Amino acid sequence: MSDAARRRPQDIGDDEVLARVERVAAYARKAFAGEVGTSASRGGLFGGGTLLSDVRRYAPGDDPRFIDWAAYGRLDEVFVRVFEPEEAAPIHVALDRSRSMEAGDATKAAQAALLAVGFAAVGALVLAGASVARLPSGETASFAGRASMLALLRHCRREGEPGTLRLKELAAREASRTVRAPFVIITDAAPPGDLEAALQVRGPRRALVVHVVGRQELEPPERGLVRWIDPETGRARRLLVTKRLRAAYQECLRARFQEVESAVRRARAGYLRVASDTPFDAAVLTALQRGLSATGVLA
């Protein structure tokens, strides 16, 4: 990817964001129309409708929950049930704007905002609409149609505000509203326990966890004396960062990613890890192509 494409998310202007969103929406329309062969076209993204439309052979990447076990018993062959896509269902996006997302130069927060814009735009422009809930304030806004794009943009790119709502509580609240709307959680999974709890209470609907990771967290450039501050708690720890300590940290970080991914998979949700400098539209397109249940890394 070119350096131009890896610009900091906060440096991307609103016009450019809207332009990229349009391209994503166009791709989504084609996908839902079956013009392109993606998981989304097979209902990988939203296929969780209630009307059975077909039964087809199992393909890798299909949700195991839709395996027709009765047919398997009769025919000794694996089939999956295909439901009519409920295109009228909106997309629910949970945007984590907690203090940990502001860590470093706030690229995580900006990246998360653009990703929220991307996913919500698919719902607003292609499907029945989208709602974006901000954490920890809990402020939620719904968007539909092209006219709401600017409001969506402002809602998502706004600075973070104080609040006490946790991801688990938001997931429970959204689950009580509708069980069909796909749930996209954009967070840095810090702390990881919150994410796992939220996935447990989301209900039967599909969920995609977009794990946003800061580039400086992946590859900390600091050497020497650094005073690390936890933005959530304000706790600080001064460390003399050496080459070996940095390597040990990266090893621990990889273990943490594995831990988060495993927790997400146990909750039967999709997992997409996105670096803060990854183009957000590429991340959204990847999710559309692979489906909500897929796993991917764009870091």
Place this chain on the structure above:
Amino acid sequence: MNLQFAHPELVAAGVLCALAALWFARRRGRARETAYLDLWEKALTRTSWLERLAQRLPDVQTLCLAAAALGAGAAAASPSRTVPGPRNVIFALDRSASMAACDTSGRSRLERGAQALAERITNLRPGDRVAVVALGLGLETVVSPSTDHAAAARAVRAIELEPVDTDLRGALEPLAALGANLVVATDGAGRKAEALAARSGFQMIAIGEPVSNAGIVDLEIQDSFPESTVSITAVVAGDEGARAGRALRVLREDGTEAARSEIPKGGGEAPLQIAIERRAGGRLRAELTPPDGFPLDDCAELLVREPAQWPLVAVLPEGGNPFLRAVAVATAQEWGLQVLEARSAEDAPAEAVLLQDGGSLAALPKRGVLWGVRIPGVTESAQGEGAVVRIHEHSITRGLSFAELLATPKLAFRSDEGALVEGAMGSLVARFEDGERRVVATTFRLSESNLPVLGGTLPVMVRRALLWIAAPTQPVIPFVRTGRDPQAPLRGAPIDGPRRLGPCELPEGRSVASFLRRIALAPGAPPTGAPLREGAPIAMPLTLPALLVALAAAALWILLELLPALATRRTFDGMTFLPISLR
């Protein structure tokens, strides 16, 4: 430690700078927010101990910075520390006779006291001034005030006994008046001495244990030379327990026992009369047996005059009176002398005693009994001028008379002619004494005497004359010596006259010092009195140490500042430092 600052405001400024340095150090380091602070901490636990130790470098730097600020502020404030000055300590060791006692420890009190003082000297602070004093009959300064503690300790151990009694209180009072610290090791601490210690503030170390003692307190010799028997009067004192079962024996120089006398039962003083044979004379030792814990007063020495070894020479010129030779032989046999015969006085040895018939005072021998001497200026005609001539008509001489020249107080002669005095020994005619020269002269000649008749009186006259010649020129003083080691061989004793060894001055009426001592303190009692007083305080400047601390801390801070750069092989101005691995 008593710190003082000439400019305390600068110290306050240094403290403020140190606090500022601490605050600055806490804020040091690039502040970075991270959502994975727990991962950094977890990573730290997975690194080596050296890596974890390196994490303390910033803290050490912080301390260095604070120390540099504090040190600089303190150095600028001209700090000084008040420390106790050197102490002046006088160590006094009792070296009186009783300190020879070994008690039950096997070591004498003197050694134990010296050891106790030496240990205290060794434990003094460097710079303390030490003086060592020996307490005997008087005060003797063994070591003048000095800071050489090792030499003082050696000097204390080298102090020797003095066979005298000690007036402890009288000795300590002038020492206490000096105002210095005083440490006294003695076995004579009594209530008065303790009270003095408490009042004057010095320490008293009690040495010794209460033990019974009996000793020879007086010794007198009645030596009627050249009689063959010497009488000794010894006084032994002590309590009943110490005297029981003991005896006084007198040993000759060769170790043979000359006499032995059991000490009568009872307490107090017991006079013992002992008669010994003179034999060869010389030094005798009187000692109590068996010895007790105070060996010093268990023995004493005395000198018995030796029989004369001079020969007795009968000067018999041609045709002389042979009776004179018979007298000489008889006398020599009685006294064990050698008898010789010579024709003239010139042939006789110089040290001989002459028995001579005829002669002149102008050529007197050194010793001799002369008959028929012509004394210049003294003749029978001298009667009325201070001399009288008495004609003896002795009953046993049966009509034979002889003239005896007697001097009167009016008689005077020139000194070079000798002196005639009244004969103090009866029939002696004249005694002539000039220094070592002793001559007895008669004015009658043996050849003119009725020898057969005179044979009964002549030996008596010769004997008396010889007694006078051999008599001491001074009153006989018993020779007494006491020593620490009664078994030590006798050395250096005088031959030519009695005298007393050692610097002891005996109490009046005593020929041997009394060493009896009453021990007042319990054994092993801790030192009484006050602890050592500190010397006058001294202010020690601390500017340089504070400055050095500040500089060292600053240098260490700079070094630690460079260390991470060195460890990560950074380049400074084109120079690549050697890589220093933290592992």
